[in-house]
Amino acid sequence: MQTKPKIDVSNEQELSLLRRVADKDRDALTELFHTYHARLFKFVFRLTHSYTIADEMVNDIMLLVWQKANTFRGESKVSTWIFGIAYRQTMRRVTQKQIRIVTSLDLDQLPSDDGASLELENWIRHGLKALPAAQQITVELVFFLGLSYQEVAAVCDCSVNTVKTRMFHARKKLKTLLEPSVEPTSSEIEKFDD
Amino acid sequence: MIEETTSTQHEQVSLLLPWFVNNTLDDMEREIVQNHIDECSECEKDVALYSSLRSAVTRSSPTPILPNANLTRLLDSIDGAKVFPSTRRIPRFRITLVASLTATLVVTALTLIYQARTQPVPTRFQTATSAVPVAAMDYVLNVHFAAGTEAADRDKVWREIDARSITPGDAEGLYQVTVKLRVSTLEELEQYTRDVQSLTSVQSIEVVAMQLPLKPSM
Ligand SMILES: [Zn+2]
Numbered sequence: 001m002q003t004k005p006k007i008d009v010s011n012e013q014e015l016s017l018l019r020r021v022a023d024k025d026r027d028a029l030t031e032l033f034h035t036y037h038a039r040l041f042k043f044v045f046r047l048t049h050s051y052t053i054a055d056e057m058v059n060d061i062m063l064l065v066w067q068k069a070n071t072f073r074g075e076s077k078v079s080t081w082i083f084g085i086a087y088r089q090t091m092r093r094v095t096q097k098q099i100r101i102v103t104s105l106d107l108d109q110l111p112s113d114d115g116a117s118l119e120l121e122n123w124i125r126h127g128l129k130a131l132p133a134a135q136q137i138t139v140e141l142v143f144f145l146g147l148s149y150q151e152v153a154a155v156c157d158c159s160v161n162t163v164k165t166r167m168f169h170a171r172k173k174l175k176t177l178l179e180p181s182v183e184p185t186s187s188e189i190e191k192f193d194d
Numbered sequence: 195m196i197e198e199t200t201s202t203q204h205e206q207v208s209l210l211l212p213w214f215v216n217n218t219l220d221d222m223e224r225e226i227v228q229n230h231i232d233e234c235s236e237c238e239k240d241v242a243l244y245s246s247l248r249s250a251v252t253r254s255s256p257t258p259i260l261p262n263a264n265l266t267r268l269l270d271s272i273d274g275a276k277v278f279p280s281t282r283r284i285p286r287f288r289i290t291l292v293a294s295l296t297a298t299l300v301v302t303a304l305t306l307i308y309q310a311r312t313q314p315v316p317t318r319f320q321t322a323t324s325a326v327p328v329a330a331m332d333y334v335l336n337v338h339f340a341a342g343t344e345a346a347d348r349d350k351v352w353r354e355i356d357a358r359s360i361t362p363g364d365a366e367g368l369y370q371v372t373v374k375l376r377v378s379t380l381e382e383l384e385q386y387t388r389d390v391q392s393l394t395s396v397q398s399i400e401v402v403a404m405q406l407p408l409k410p411s412m
Contacts, residue, residue, distance in 0.1 A: 037263040121250040143251040148218035164209040
């Protein structure tokens with residue numbers, strides 16, 4: 001039995017909305033827009049940390065939903081299909097060097113007297129910045145949106161194996177940073193950044 | 195033979211661990227992973243690493259204050275849909291200062307609860323790099339410069355406010371920066387924005403997001 005994914009609130013309802021959008025029903029688009037605006041904005045903002053880009057991209061993504069709704073074949077959930085558009089738009093802009101993936105800000109100044117786990121998280125954040133865009137986004141899909149590997153594969157339009165391997169490599173890279181010692185020196189971090 | 199099976203299982207399980215941590219495996223997969231990590235210290239360690247990764251991801255970002263859903267713009271885009279997405283310029287959105295301040299007040303109240311020490315009144319542009327022990331948080335600001343502002347003048351502003359994570363400015367002179375601030379009241383934040391606004395070349399400033407305080411270990 002599959003665990004109910006977090007973003008699958010009411011796929012049936014969204015499916016009927018999307019069908020109406022495919023028939024160019026503006027009220028349906030309005031409803032879908034309000035349903036997805038916050039989620040899409042937060043997602044793109046997470047990846048770019050730019051309000052301007054997130055605001056602009058949500059508009060672009062919903063415009064594509066309007067234009068491509070009639071191509072939806074119901075092979076995945078509506079949310080997976082819409083986040084797939086968001087993923088491809090993001091990757092397209094990354095490839096065209098219009099945006100940079102910035103999944104974590106420079107938080108080196110976070111209070112460090114809160115215990116070792118916080119320290120570890122700070123190192124991890126530092127390491128995340130060094131991962132390739134596709135790996136960073138996969139990490140976000142898994143841990144920020146909480147998607148199953150099947151859903152991540154559908155969003156990224158790739159095989160389940162590719163998704164699993166991406167996460168595996170992301171972990172391997174982070175481990176490289178963490179393994180030399182529990183608290184890597186700054187020179188080790190620099191080496192990792194290269 | 196048994197060893198071979200174990201090593202194959204280790205490989206398969208190690209690929210599933212992120213989804214063990216985010217709790218989306220089906221019951222059978224979950225049981226296989228659980229049984230394996232009970233006996234494999236390497237996978238057990240990886241589960242801990244993925245858990246830290248998940249915490250880092252969920253706590254690493256400023257919580258954005260959402261802009262209003264701009265339906266009119268979307269409908270306009272549909273009507274002029276020949277324009278390829280992302281080639282249009284969008285107007286800068288407005289986020290009311292009231293919303294920012296309300297959120298800030300909540301955040302600040304939480305911080306004050308977490309920090310069981312008295313906070314001295316911040317001085318102008320005081321940041322986390324100040325020598326005083328502070329409950330500082332990341333704030334994301336939109337800074338809009340007057341037309342024709344030179345790079346050197348912007349740099350001066352960045353130094354003055356100790357800006358970090360500066361995103362490249364757009365054609366309208368809008369930059370997004372992160373600063374560390376220690377403010378405990380709405381008045382202090384308002385005063386801060388007024389102070390920044392009064393700097394040479396700065397046309398306007400908006401507080402758009404802030405980093406939620408981290409829970410201290412108990
Ligand atoms: Zn193992």
